[in-house]
Amino acid sequence: MILRRITDWPTRVLPSPFEELENIRRQMDLLTEGLTRSILRETTAGVFPLMNITEDKNNYYIRAELPGLKADDIDISVTGDSLSISGERNLPVEEEKAQYHRREMEQGKFSRIVNLPSQVATGKAEASCSDGILTVVLPKAEASKPKQITVKTS
Amino acid sequence: MANPERKALQAKEKSELTSPAEQTRPGLVFTPAVDIYETDKDITLLADMPGVKPKALNIDLHENVLTLDGDVNPPEGADEVDVIREYSTGKYYRQFTLSQVIDQDKIDAELKDGILRLQLPKVEAATPKKITVKS
Numbered sequence: 001m002i003l004r005r006i007t008d009w010p011t012r013v014l015p016s017p018f019e020e021l022e023n024i025r026r027q028m029d030l031l032t033e034g035l036t037r038s039i040l041r042e043t044t045a046g047v048f049p050l051m052n053i054t055e056d057k058n059n060y061y062i063r064a065e066l067p068g069l070k071a072d073d074i075d076i077s078v079t080g081d082s083l084s085i086s087g088e089r090n091l092p093v094e095e096e097k098a099q100y101h102r103r104e105m106e107q108g109k110f111s112r113i114v115n116l117p118s119q120v121a122t123g124k125a126e127a128s129c130s131d132g133i134l135t136v137v138l139p140k141a142e143a144s145k146p147k148q149i150t151v152k153t154s
Numbered sequence: 155m156a157n158p159e160r161k162a163l164q165a166k167e168k169s170e171l172t173s174p175a176e177q178t179r180p181g182l183v184f185t186p187a188v189d190i191y192e193t194d195k196d197i198t199l200l201a202d203m204p205g206v207k208p209k210a211l212n213i214d215l216h217e218n219v220l221t222l223d224g225d226v227n228p229p230e231g232a233d234e235v236d237v238i239r240e241y242s243t244g245k246y247y248r249q250f251t252l253s254q255v256i257d258q259d260k261i262d263a264e265l266k267d268g269i270l271r272l273q274l275p276k277v278e279a280a281t282p283k284k285i286t287v288k289s
Contacts, residue, residue: 048163050241054234063229065241067204067268089163091200097193104187105202108163117237132204132268133229 048110049085049134058145060116060138067132074129076136078122083136086111118144171247182244186222186270190250194282196275197256203246204268205229211270213263220250222270 049064062083066074074087088109119141127136171183189200203211206224214221224246252258255276262273 048165050165050167052230052239052241053237054230054239055237056231056233056235060237061230061234065204065268067202070267091189094191094198098191098198099193101190101192101197103189103191105189105200106163106166106187110163114238129267131207132202135229 047112049112051112051114053114053116055117055140058139060120060140062114062136062138064134065132066129066134069129069132069134071127071129074127074134076127078120078125078136078138080122080141081117081119082113082115083138084111084113085134085136120144168241168244170244177245182242183247184244185248186224186246188248194276196273199250199270199272199274201246201248201270201272202268203265203270205243206246206265206268206270208265211265213261213272215252215258215261218252220252220272222246222248222250222272224270 049066051062051064054061054063064085066087066089068091069087069089073089074085077084086109089107091105091107116138120138121141124139125136127134129135168184171185177183186201186203188202191198201222203222203224205226210225210227212221212223214223226243226245228243252274256274257277260275262275264271
C-alpha cells in the first residue's frame with residue numbers, strides 16, 4: 001500500500017516489510033514448484049530395466065518389466081549381495097514391405113547390476129518370468145534375517 | 155527396415171494417461187507403447203503390456219474406435235515392504251481410431267509374454283489390386 005503524504009512523497013505503510021517477504025516467498029515457491037514437481041516423482045537409476053525391490057522377513061523380491069522376453073533371453077546371476085541382469089530385447093522382424101505408422105517400442109541390449117541391502121543365500125535363488133514380468137526371489141542369508149532377542153527379566 | 159543399431163536400451167518411464175474421464179477404481183493408468191505398421195493385406199498393432207493376463211485384457215471395437223484396456227494386478231504380496239521402487243504398476247489404456255478399411259469381423263488378437271499382437275485385416279476392396287493393361 002502506498003500512502004501519499006502531504007509532501008507528495010510516496011511511502012509504504014508499516015506492515016510492508018513482511019509483505020515484501022511474503023511476496024518473495026511466493027515468487028520463490030513459484031520458481032521451485034517447477035523443479036520439485038519432478039523431484040517428488042520416483043528417482044530412478046536411469047538404467048533399463050527399471051526394477052522394484054521389495055522384501056519381507058525371509059526374502060528379497062526383485063521385479064522388472066521385460067515384455068517380449070522369455071526366460072531364455074535373460075541372463076541372471078547373483079553374488080553375495082548383488083544381482084546382475086542382462087539380455088537383449090528383439091522385436092519380431094517384420095516383412096520388408098511394411099510401412100510403419102507408429103514406432104514406440106524399443107529394442108536393444110540391456111545390462112544392470114543392483115546392490116542388495118544385505119547378503120543373500122545364492123544357492124536358493126529363484127527366478128521366473130511370466131507375462132513379461134521377471135520376478136527374482138532371493139532368500140536372505142541366515143546372518144541377515146532379523147532375530148528376536150528376548151529381554152530377560154530378573 | 156534394415157537391421158537397427160544395436161545400442162543399449164534406454165530406461166523410459168511409463169507414460170501416464172491424463173484422461174478427462176476418471177476411473178471407477180483408484181489407481182494409475184498408463185498408455186502402452188505401440189508399434190503400428192501396415193502391409194498390403196493388413197494392419198498389425200503390437201503393444202507392450204507387461205503384467206496383463208489374457209483374461210484381464212479387453213479389446214473393444216465400437217464405431218471405428220479400437221480400445222485396448224488391460225488390468226494389472228499389483229504383483230507384490232501383502233507382507234512385502236518396499237526397498238527400491240522405480241516404477242509403478244497400473245492398468246493400460248489406449249484408444250485408436252480405425253478407418254473404414256478394416257474388416258472388423260476378422261480381427262485376430264494374441265497376448266504373449268506381455269506383448270499384444272493385434273492383426274487387423276483390410277477389407278477386400280481396400281487391398282491394392284494390380285490391374286494389368288492389355289496391349
